[in-house]
Ligand code: ADP
């Protein structure tokens with residue numbers, strides 16, 4: 001396989017962040033293992049995206065420390081972090097073909113053309129869209145566009161893959177299919193992945209472990225079943241219980 005996994009773990013040490021007077025992250029500590037599929041689960045406004053963006057380097061720098069492997073990245077600009085992020089809206093370049101969209105990041109990095117071809121083909125194959133390489137984004141469905149966004153992100157061999165509610169714009173059937181495919185791709189590449197969702201089922205069915213957030217505080221961390229069986233507090237019990 002030509003796309004290599006450079007998976008590293010992520011350590012979050014006492015991370016606090018505020019917007020004006022509002023404290024949005026209140027002393028977050030987490031240790032995510034290399035190759036792990038990790039979910040941030042919590043209601044809207046609990047700080048999931050803010051925490052993910054702090055790892056990616058978007059928005060104000062938090063206090064505390066964020067490490068990838070043993071590198072402190074808390075104050076590095078996003079482009080020096082070598083993490084890949086897929087957003088809810090997956091802006092592809094409308095005037096470029098699918099292949100060009102996926103190749104773009106490699107061309108920017110001055111990767112040799114032959115290697116670009118090889119890696120782009122492999123990334124498109126991983127998401128099952130190699131046959132559509134010559135199309136433009138407008139000729140693809142929402143799910144297919146999302147797969148292209150995913151291919152474009154993994155092709156540059158990030159150390160960590162960050163997914164912020166990547167399925168929320170898709171219809172229910174497609175969501176189930178996509179989350180299986182994301183998991184398959186993650187396992188194949190062994191890529192450390194953090195998946196943000198407000199949907200318990202999505203977190204349960206994908207993640208090795210998850211952190212439940214509320215109001216900028218991690219309420220509990222563990223395997224999905226552990227959290228269901230032994231919630232640490234009322235919030236976790238109620239939040240997870242509300243799915244049933
Ligand atoms: P989640 O992703 O869990 O829904 P967010 O991380 O987006 O939550 O938001 C957490 C809190 O931070 C919310 O109360 C939100 O209104 C606030 N917030 C997020 N981004 C900003 C910002 N750029 N400026 C001010 N407040 C923000």
Ligand code: MG
Pocket residue numbers: 048049050
């Ligand atoms: Mg969010």
